[in-house]
Structure formats: C-alpha cells, structure tokens
Amino acid sequence: MALRAGGQGRRRLSVTYEVRETPEAKRVHEKVLKGAARKRYEALLTDLAAQGCKAGGKRLRVRGDDVSRYCARGFYARWRAHLVFEDAQTIVVFAIMEHTESSNPKKVIAEVLPEVSKIGVKRSEQPPCCEDFDDPPPPLDQAKVDLIEALL
Amino acid sequence: MTVKTMQRKMVATLVSIDDATGVLGEVSSLEDATEIRRRVKAAEETLAELERRLGEETSVEISQAAKILAVSPPTVRAWAKRGILDLLPGRSPMAVSFESVRCTRRLLAQLRAQGGDREFVQRLLDAALDQRELSRPAAARGLEQWRSGQAVKAAAD
Numbered sequence: 518m519a520l521r522a523g524g525q526g527r528r529r530l531s532v533t534y535e536v537r538e539t540p541e542a543k544r545v546h547e548k549v550l551k552g553a554a555r556k557r558y559e560a561l562l563t564d565l566a567a568q569g570c571k572a573g574g575k576r577l578r579v580r581g582d583d584v585s586r587y588c589a590r591g592f593y594a595r596w597r598a599h600l601v602f603e604d605a606q607t608i609v610v611f612a613i614m615e616h617t618e619s620s621n622p623k624k625v626i627a628e629v630l631p632e633v634s635k636i637g638v639k640r641s642e643q644p645p646c647c648e649d650f651d652d653p654p655p656p657l658d659q660a661k662v663d664l665i666e667a668l669l
Numbered sequence: 670m671t672v673k674t675m676q677r678k679m680v681a682t683l684v685s686i687d688d689a690t691g692v693l694g695e696v697s698s699l700e701d702a703t704e705i706r707r708r709v710k711a712a713e714e715t716l717a718e719l720e721r722r723l724g725e726e727t728s729v730e731i732s733q734a735a736k737i738l739a740v741s742p743p744t745v746r747a748w749a750k751r752g753i754l755d756l757l758p759g760r761s762p763m764a765v766s767f768e769s770v771r772c773t774r775r776l777l778a779q780l781r782a783q784g785g786d787r788e789f790v791q792r793l794l795d796a797a798l799d800q801r802e803l804s805r806p807a808a809a810r811g812l813e814q815w816r817s818g819q820a821v822k823a824a825a826d
Contacts, residue, residue: 577802578799603820609815614808628740663800
C-alpha cells in the first residue's frame with residue numbers, strides 16, 4: 518500500500534503528504550523491525566501521510582544545514598524515525614535508529630557552564646516538529662555547538 | 670628550532686614590545702585625541718601580532734590547558750581528540766597548541782557570559798545532542814542517500 522493520507526475507505530484529504538524512505542530506512546523497516554516495532558513504525562508512516570509535521574515528534578538541528586527541516590519521532594521503545602521535510606508535501610524518513618544516549622548532558626554542562634547546572638536543562642523540552650516551521654530560530658554559533666558536542 | 674634562531678626571535682620580540690611600550694608611553698603627553706587613538710591602535714596591532722607569533726610556536730601541556738580553560742584534564746583530552754584543540758604530534762607528555770587554547774578560552778568566556786540564559790544553553794545542548802545522534806553512520810548514510818535523490822515512496826505491508 519503506497520502511503521498517502523485518506524486511503525482505505527476514508528475521504529481523501531485536501532492536503533496530503535507523500536512519505537518516502539531512503540534505502541537505509543527501507544532496509545531497517547523491512548529487515549530489522551519486527552512485530553510490534555514494525556506495526557508502530559507503519560502506523561507512524563500513516564500518521565505522517567495524514568498529519569505532516571504534527572506527527573513528526575521533535576525538531577532536530579543538523580550540522581551545517583539551517584534550511585531544511587529535520588525531526589525525530591520515537592515510535593517504539595528506543596526506536597526513532599529521523600525525518601526531513603523535503604518540501605511542503607514530501608516527508609522523507611532518512612534513518613531509523615535505536616536511540617542511544619550514553620553520555621550525561623548534565624555532567625557536561627556542570628563542568629563547562631557550572632552556573633547553568635543550578636538552573637538545569639532538560640532534553641525533553643526540545644521544540645515540537647511543527648514549531649517555527651516557516652520561521653526557524655536563528656542559527657547557533659557552530660563552534661560553540663562543536664565544543665559542547667565534543668564532550669557528549 | 671635551533672638556539673640561535675630562538676635567540677633571534679626573542680630579540681625581535683623584545684624590540685617589538687619596546688616599540689609598543691614607547692608608543693604607549695608617549696600617549697600621556699599628547700592632547701590630540703585623534704593622535705592618541707592612532708598610537709593606541711598601532712600599539713594594539715603590534716601586541717596582537719606578537720601574541721599571534723608567540724602563540725604559533727608555544728605548546729601547552731594538558732594539565733596547564735585544563736587550568737587555563739577551567740575544565741578537567743579528561744575534558745581537554747576529549748577536545749583534543751575531537752579536534753577542538755590542536756594536538757601537537759610526537760609530544761610526551763601530550764600537548765596542544767597555545768593558539769587553539771586561546772581560541773577555545775575565548776569561546777568558553779562567551780559561553781559562560783551567556784550561561785545564565787537558560788533558553789540559549791538549552792538550544793545549544795539540543796543542537797549538540799542532535800549533532801551527535803546524526804553523526805552515527807546510519808543517519809549519515811541516510812542523509813547522503815536523501816541528498817543524492819535515492820528516497821523512494823514508503824509502503825506498509
């Protein structure tokens with residue numbers, strides 16, 4: 518079944534999204550995901566086709582690319598689909614990966630920016646995929662991002 | 670570098686410092702604001718050039734860099750490993766270039782000055798975590814495939 522919103526007896530929506538996969542994402546989809554994980558991923562594909570960025574999870578930043586919109590959506594346990602919004606109608610799943618966060622961001626911040634550790638920062642506060650969709654936030658100083666990233 | 674070369678460079682450096690000091694010493698007796706600004710600017714340029722020349726040839730050991738940057742030695746090693754600090758080859762104990770320590774120190778000072786801005790730090794950390802996640806081989810491969818137009822329509826069973 519090709520993925521476009523409104524199929525299988527539902528009324529076709531006026532705005533639909535085409536969902537595509539890279540060979541990398543397709544490989545994981547078809548060869549790695551099993552059982553419930555696969556069902557949840559395929560449900561996510563349907564949601565993306567119907568809802569676009571509303572089903573896109575959290576907004577991501579990609580090094581050196583402040584033009585395209587990237588998002589990540591958890592769909593089962595530690596599995597996440599990584600998305601790029603190619604144009605107004607096309608969403609590409611470019612990777613499906615199990616999330617790993619071996620580092621401790623709080624420890625990094627406590628060392629480099631001790632005053633911030635008192636305030637506290639949480640990963641969960643990352644902006645939703647749709648936020649600022651047409652007006653992205655100003656780019657961050659890449660050298661500062663690299664500095665923090667080197668510690669993670 | 671031979672001892673003779675080092676001595677020559679040292680003398681040249683001392684002469685430059687002497688020139689800059691002389692220029693600044695005369696400033697107190699001047700009244701023309703334009704001339705004062707011109708001389709201060711000339712002295713600043715001389716000092717900046719000296720700093721650059723000295724920085725190019727000076728190495729900093731890991732423990733010393735940690736003190737300068739006010740972070741731990743493992744952090745300095747991590748930054749050297751990731752190319753934030755320039756690791757000098759063949760040095761034992763390990764050392765990094767002064768120039769890279771100086772750049773990082775300035776960056777850290779800016780970061781620390783903005784440290785009270787919770788939203789800024791949050792965005793910075795998010796971007797760093799995203800960057801780390803997306804540097805994993807599967808993500809890098811997928812992005813490359815998308816950029817080269819290899820994505821195909823997704824289909825469910």
